[in-house]
Amino acid sequence: MGFCMQRLQDIVTNDLNKIFEFFHDFTRDTKIQAGGIAHTVLASMQGDKVEFSADSTPINAFHLSLFYRELDDSEFNNALKKGAIIYVDSSAFRVIDSMCVMGLRTLALERHGGR
Secondary structure, three states, rough: OOOOOOOOHHHHHHHHHHHHHOOOOOOOOEEEEEEOEEEEEEEEEEEEEEEEOOOOOOOEEEEEEEEEEOOOOHHHHHHHHOOOEEEEOOOEEEEEEEEOOOOEEEEEEEEEEHH
């Protein structure tokens, strides 16, 4: 008797595809610009009041999280580091934290004063 064992990465990728492409309840086309590089992705911006770690300011702030599928653009991905100023749909944000887990990029953002 043989059975097929799926890899966790395959299951997560399949779920992400369904969430971002099939179930549009919380995703929309979003333009993200880091430096001179811009991409339009299906993304979700979520907000909450949180406490940042001691090395982040302010300690208590309204925190935004941007979720989207990781892009195959290493220069762009590397520009999304802590402290970077990026633009999301033409609004400036400072990156508090950036991480990618199994193809899902999460950016913790703070509104940044405009130029």
